[in-house]
Amino acid sequence: MKNLWYGGFVIAALCMLASLTKLVFAQDSGVNTVIEFKNKGEIVQTLNLHEFDKLAPASFLKIFEVHEKKMRIYQVYPARLLLDQVFGKNWRRAEEIVFLCVDGYQPSIPVAKFLAYDAYFAFASADDTPFMLNNVLQNNEMVRLEPLYLVWDNLNTSELLEEGAADMPYQIKGIELTSFAARFPALFPPVNASQEVQQGFLHFRKHCIACHTINGQGGGKAPELNYPLSVTEYIKPEYLKRWIDDPSSIRYNTTMPALTAEIPAREKVIEKIIAYLTAMKTVKPEQSVGP
Numbered sequence: 694m695k696n697l698w699y700g701g702f703v704i705a706a707l708c709m710l711a712s713l714t715k716l717v718f719a720q721d722s723g724v725n726t727v728i729e730f731k732n733k734g735e736i737v738q739t740l741n742l743h744e745f746d747k748l749a750p751a752s753f754l755k756i757f758e759v760h761e762k763k764m765r766i767y768q769v770y771p772a773r774l775l776l777d778q779v780f781g782k783n784w785r786r787a788e789e790i791v792f793l794c795v796d797g798y799q800p801s802i803p804v805a806k807f808l809a810y811d812a813y814f815a816f817a818s819a820d821d822t823p824f825m826l827n828n829v830l831q832n833n834e835m836v837r838l839e840p841l842y843l844v845w846d847n848l849n850t851s852e853l854l855e856e857g858a859a860d861m862p863y864q865i866k867g868i869e870l871t872s873f874a875a876r877f878p879a880l881f882p883p884v885n886a887s888q889e890v891q892q893g894f895l896h897f898r899k900h901c902i903a904c905h906t907i908n909g910q911g912g913g914k915a916p917e918l919n920y921p922l923s924v925t926e927y928i929k930p931e932y933l934k935r936w937i938d939d940p941s942s943i944r945y946n947t948t949m950p951a952l953t954a955e956i957p958a959r960e961k962v963i964e965k966i967i968a969y970l971t972a973m974k975t976v977k978p979e980q981s982v983g984p
Contacts, residue, residue: 726840730779731869732787738779742816742840745770748778753819756844759858760828766819767844772812776868784870791876792843793867796836797913800903801873802860810853811846814865830858830950832941841865857953859900873898879908882972893969896962900952908978915949923974930967937963 726742745751749770758765776784784790785808791801806812815838817824824842828834842863847853874881880902882894897907904915918924925933935942938960940949956962 728840728865729793729867731867732780732784733871733875734869740779745775745814745816749775751816754813754815754844754846756847757854758826759847759854759861760826760830762829765826767813767815767842768817768819769813769815769844772807772814772843775814776807780870787870788872789870789876791869791871792862792865793869794862794914795864795866798862798864798903799912799914800860800862801871801876801898804870806860810850813844813846815842815844816840826863831948832946834948836863838863855953855955855957856899857955858950859903859953862903877902877910879910879976879978881976882969883975886972887968889965889968890972893965893967893972896966897969900956900962901966904949907973908976918970919973920977923970925967925971925974933967933970934963937966 727739728742729739730737740748751768751770753766754769755764755766757763785804787804789801789803790807791799793799815824824838825835826838828836843861843865845853845861880894880898882890886894902911904912906912906917907919909917909920928936932943936944936949937952939951940947941951952959952963952966
């Protein structure tokens with residue numbers, strides 16, 4: 694009986710800690726805690742972080758934190774349930790979900806992945822430590838994760854661990870249902886492109902578009918790679934390959950991460966990405982890009 698009472702006390706204390714953490718976060722954070730949900734450009738709903746409790750239960754989740762290469766426990770909301778509540782179950786028939794982040798990161802993740810694996814929106818650390826991490830993938834940069842951080846239940850799933858941090862955006866401020874072709878039409882390779890180029894395009898979508906732009910479309914965290922000049926037109930292939938493989942060997946103190954080390958056939962993947970970038974030299978917008 695004593696053990697049951699103690700276990701109940703611990704659970705109650707953790708729940709109280711979660712509530713207090715969210716309250717402190719909402720009051721003290723300098724980051725806007727309003728999350729905007731869109732469907733093909735149209736606003737469906739805007740929610741303050743404290744309103745999430747009305748839509749989905751908060752819980753604790755232990756994951757392998759790929760940004761830090763160690764275990765972490767977060768306070769989280771289940772992604773599928775939250776998206777069901779906001780969009781209705783029709784979101785499950787959409788093609789992609791684009792995440793807009795405070796730092797300019799903008800990954801586009803297939804809806805199929807959310808149906809195949811368990812994703813969660815983390816909103817706080819499990820203890821009273823700041824909601825931050827030391828990103829060893831980006832030169833040990835300390836980054837804030839708020840308002841939301843997309844994480845996956847990856848402890849027993851080798852496929853998720855192999856993907857690295859590509860689909861784990863933090864500082865999420867907007868979530869949009871879309872199709873890739875509608876959102877990023879200028880990224881597609883030439884219609885007569887080789888299989889290597891087509892595969893390189895898919896790898897670029899997976900690992901690069903969240904930060905970089907092609908013809909002005911993609912993430913806003915890192916430089917444009919194709920307009921007005923392709924990066925392949927002013928960087929020699931051997932150095933471009935080295936840049937993707939190990940950025941710090943080219944530029945001191947860079948925050949660009951190397952291509953995920955766990956990717957199968959990683960060297961071939963790099964070659965295919967470069968093949969795609971090379972082919973895109975012939976695909977330029979007729980007018981200047983950008984704001």
